[in-house]
Amino acid sequence: MDELPSIQQLENFILYGKYRNFTAAAKAANITQSAFSFQMKKMEELVGVQLITRSNRGSDLTEAGEQFLQQVTAVMQELEQSLYDLRSRHSETVTVTVGTMLSLGDVLMNRHLAYFQKYHREIVLSVYNLEARQLLEELSQDRVDIISTFYLPQMDITGYEKVLVCKDELVYYAPRLDISGTRVTAKEAASQPLAQYSPQYLMNLYLEQYFAGQTSTALQVQAWFSTPYAIMQYCQQNRIGAVLPRRFLQAMGVVHGWYELDPQIQVPCYLLYKRQNPKYAQIQIFIEYIRTTYHLDPDSLT
Template identity: 25%
Template sequence: MALDLLKMRYFAKIAELGSFTRASSELGVAQPALSLHMRGLEEQLGVQLLNRTPRGVTATEAGQTLLSHAQAILRALDQAEAATKEQAKYPTGDVSLGILSSICPTLSVPVIEECSRRFPKIRLTVSEGDSQALRAAIDTRVHDLAVTLDSVAKATSVPLFDETLYLVGPFGQLSPDAEVTVEQVLGMPLIMPTRRHGIRILLERQALIFGREMNVVREIEGVASTKAAIRAGLGLSILGRGAVHDDRAKGTLSAVVLTRPGLTRRLVLDMPVNHPPTRAAIEVQKILLAVVRKLGAEGHWSCTLRAT
């Protein structure tokens, strides 16, 4: 029969203090009730645990044996309680966050900074990748969270924001006030990713609508390599605002918003299904959503995320 933890706690306090009266005062339990609990514990174990004398109580040999085990058990329980409360206040653990490469520089730094400030015991790892790689990482639970394109994410994903697409060229080649239509862009010398990428798929659909062929002069995987090729004068490209914001500000690339129609792509927060998130992952998710809203208010994108 399992020992009653409450009775063990009462017994340990009585044995440690050597007095039913003092134990009653510290525990806030009436002395007759303590006596009843101790008799029940001794009957359960079939052995006398306490020697009762006019000057107090002392533990018998059997009582000393139980006391040593009881103290270890109760200490472990107290430590478990303290650790659990600490976890609730300061969550710990590893969290892996994947972010689409083109927006990772914009989004990752404020998320990392806020997480470090608020939850220093969370070990946050941020990885960038293309939408297909991020989807695979979510499916295999390599990532706990991923900011990716809605075209590859699960139906359970959370919409975050719509990002405007730009025609991007070498610095000085495109006037920010110029009006460039999607149909005009299709005939320009374009540097594009392969057909599995979201922007390429979007442009291919527009080509079908206009009955035009895309003039893809080079296929390059990777945003950094694409921008380097643009700066080298090897062609133009279509990139999201996050990929070119700093370059426009620094004067290393020029960009203009596409018109007729204006093109955007929706980014979402994707997570593994049938796999409850840890407390640490939940807190990182909250930080991520707050950063998305803040950057949206600053004009980086049009938020689709509902305020909570």
């Protein structure tokens, strides 16, 4: 029998098919570009067909390469599903890895963890808190099974299964500032010192764009933080304001010191996952629980 390509070669070929670039694919595979190129060349020798064209202008799949990519992807997915099914039959629990946004906080996820520990002992939820860009990267690389994230205009979520959980309202939180009424305009909020998310966060960019579109007043950002917990605590100790999710503040038991923004900010919150994930059945159990928790209409499961 002729020698067959290795699993690693096939996985890396799928990575190449995703990026169509040796440098990017090698980085995703966590090996050097020369090692990656050698693997692809060796695989072409084994199958006896040129799969990738190479020139000074770059590289791409040949027609045969495109066809082989589709077949290999289907085979690898079937293999992963078979291995997962085998392991599941000989294991009492299945771990579903969930990623949540740092800018939303994990206080709500703790409630979900407690529920699954009590009512779904066959499923173990493992939770990671990451920034939006990192969440999408982890999901694309199959390092998490499902993510809970705000949808911000800078995010590309095409190609993923998605469930609209809710539309979170962002409010102005300033418990130590003297503010009358229940609403604050964007201009009023911008005129006060502001605690903001870390500069590299998409949420930080989103809020900067919101204020820029509503007022010419320059933001007076005095502190940057990586979590809403840190922002909330800083506002409780200093005469400063911040924009935080109302759902987060309510979950933390905060009933005073926050104000509706004018104009209002509502950000959709989605669950994103891949349909071809071998844990699809367990993911659906989690989604059904979330759907019931937030009283979602089945039509939102799109």
